[in-house]
Amino acid sequence: xxxxxxxxxxxxxxxxxxxTALVVPAGIGLAYLLARRSFRGRDLLDIILTLPLVMPPTxxxxxxxxxxxxxxxxxxxxxxxxxxxxxxxWEAAVLASSVVAMPLxxxxxxxAFESVERNLIETSETxxxxxAATFFHVTLPLARRGLFAGATLSxxxxxxxxxxxxxxxxxxxxxxxxxxxxxxxxxxxxxxPRANSLVLLFTAISALFLYVAVKLNARII
Amino acid sequence: xxxxxSLEKNVTGFRLDVEWSAETGLVALxxxxxSGKTMTLRQIxxxxxxxxxxxxxxxxxxxxxxxGVDVKTGRRQLGYVxxxxxxxxxxTIRRNIAFGLTTGDRHTRADRLRQIxxxxxxxxxxxxxxxxxxxxxxxxxxxxxxxxxxxxxLLLDEPLSALDLPDRLRMREIIKExxxxxxxxxxxxxxxxxxxxxxxxxxxxxxGGRVAQAGPPAAIRDNPAGPEVCELLGPGGNxxxxxKAGRKAAGDATFP
Numbered sequence: 001x002x003x004x005x006x007x008x009x010x011x012x013x014x015x016x017x018x019x020t021a022l023v024v025p026a027g028i029g030l031a032y033l034l035a036r037r038s039f040r041g042r043d044l045l046d047i048i049l050t051l052p053l054v055m056p057p058t059x060x061x062x063x064x065x066x067x068x069x070x071x072x073x074x075x076x077x078x079x080x081x082x083x084x085x086x087x088x089x090w091e092a093a094v095l096a097s098s099v100v101a102m103p104l105x106x107x108x109x110x111x112a113f114e115s116v117e118r119n120l121i122e123t124s125e126t127x128x129x130x131x132a133a134t135f136f137h138v139t140l141p142l143a144r145r146g147l148f149a150g151a152t153l154s155x156x157x158x159x160x161x162x163x164x165x166x167x168x169x170x171x172x173x174x175x176x177x178x179x180x181x182x183x184x185x186x187x188x189x190x191x192x193p194r195a196n197s198l199v200l201l202f203t204a205i206s207a208l209f210l211y212v213a214v215k216l217n218a219r220i221i
Numbered sequence: 222x223x224x225x226x227s228l229e230k231n232v233t234g235f236r237l238d239v240e241w242s243a244e245t246g247l248v249a250l251x252x253x254x255x256s257g258k259t260m261t262l263r264q265i266x267x268x269x270x271x272x273x274x275x276x277x278x279x280x281x282x283x284x285x286x287x288x289g290v291d292v293k294t295g296r297r298q299l300g301y302v303x304x305x306x307x308x309x310x311x312x313t314i315r316r317n318i319a320f321g322l323t324t325g326d327r328h329t330r331a332d333r334l335r336q337i338x339x340x341x342x343x344x345x346x347x348x349x350x351x352x353x354x355x356x357x358x359x360x361x362x363x364x365x366x367x368x369x370x371x372x373x374x375l376l377l378d379e380p381l382s383a384l385d386l387p388d389r390l391r392m393r394e395i396i397k398e399x400x401x402x403x404x405x406x407x408x409x410x411x412x413x414x415x416x417x418x419x420x421x422x423x424x425x426x427x428x429g430g431r432v433a434q435a436g437p438p439a440a441i442r443d444n445p446a447g448p449e450v451c452e453l454l455g456p457g458g459n460x461x462x463x464x465k466a467g468r469k470a471a472g473d474a475t476f477p
Contacts, residue, residue, distance in 0.1 A: 122294075123309075124320070125268070126268070126300070130295065137320070
């Protein structure tokens with residue numbers, strides 16, 4: 001196991017954790033909005049949030065490049081003010097992973113919120129609790145299993161992200177090359193020993209993650 | 222007048238149009254399901270908004286479409302007990318009841334909690350989870366939780382219908398005791414005229430979104446206003462009145 005392989009593994013975990021930290025709170029907020037409020041453009045928001053689940057990740061990544069590239073509407077604005085561009089940075093990998101993992105969090109959390117009995121929310125209101133108190137004391141604890149499942153799926157999806165990351169962050173060894181990208185590089189250049197060891201280690205980490213998720217899930221009941 | 226209301230609401234295939242008032246005491250809303258009883262209760266509580274109308278409690282306006290008043294549910298200070306599944310499944314019985322207390326310091330809260338737990342004979346169940354106690358006990362907890370914050374009025378949406386007979390009888394006693402103890406107006410939604418006769422001082426008979434008849438239960442039993450009300454009173458209803466009304470309607474006393 002060489003230094004670059006280890007770096008790619010560490011980067012993958014770091015990116016997946018950061019993406020999950022972004023996706024969970026944002027996804028909970030969006031899912032609650034979609035589940036409990038009716039507003040103009042709700043269906044459109046739902047479609048936009050679900051698209052990355054349906055489109056190939058390279059297409060999602062392509063859109064991100066268009067918007068966030070130095071000549072893109074948002075990327076250009078940031079670059080002209082700060083001289084910084086997200087392209088080809090590890091933050092880009094986080095953003096790409098977040099966008100593709102978001103639908104999994106939103107879909108799962110929305111289903112969890114929708115399964116909370118309306119009676120219980122209304123009971124809390126009649127007892128004089130505000131919307132926020134009801135959310136934190138009733139809705140959130142009752143939806144906790146679904147929310148945990150959403151977080152687990154998001155982390156898993158972010159850990160394995162390839163296409164959108166390649167488009168936005170590139171595949172720079174020692175900088176933005178996550179484990180899936182490094183494995184691809186080794187395999188395509190015929191460096192089988194390194195590909196093998198990285199694949200095995202990645203598999204072990206995935207299995208360990210699943211084991212921890214199952215254990216935690218059992219404690220949540 | 223304890224409560225005065227006028228409610229109009231159109232939903233697909235149904236129109237609620239009622240206007241009534243009642244003094245303190247136990248008021249029953251009686252009728253088949255889909256007649257607008259629960260809708261009335263929900264609109265009193267502010268869980269649903271009428272298209273037009275008003276709700277006043279002891280002269281305070283809780284809702285008035287003309288004046289643009291719509292007090293939020295949480296600020297109406299009403300206790301509400303749902304038909305079933307209304308305990309928070311993730312909280313102990315003690316926490317469920319305490320969740321009804323939103324004001325007061327720690328000491329007074331603890332005192333109040335102790336009082337209400339003993340009033341509703343729930344000692345020993347404090348640490349249990351809702352799924353571990355019987356349906357009758359669950360409804361007692363729901364009632365205790367609705368009353369612990371000293372609401373101005375108690376709204377009961379068929380609180381007995383999911384219970385078996387012994388629990389139902391015990392719960393009736395508890396509702397009577399609670400009303401005597403708290404002396405606040407109670408509105409009870411039910412489809413059992415037996416419950417109405419047992420508990421209510423005044424009953425509004427609902428049919429198809431309107432009030433078909435209003436008065437003390439005994440008076441309605443003795444003198445139902447037409448075949449519609451007779452049919453609602455059911456086979457246990459007054460035979461003579463049924464016959465009288467039946468002749469008048471010549472057999473067309475149908476009800477959807």
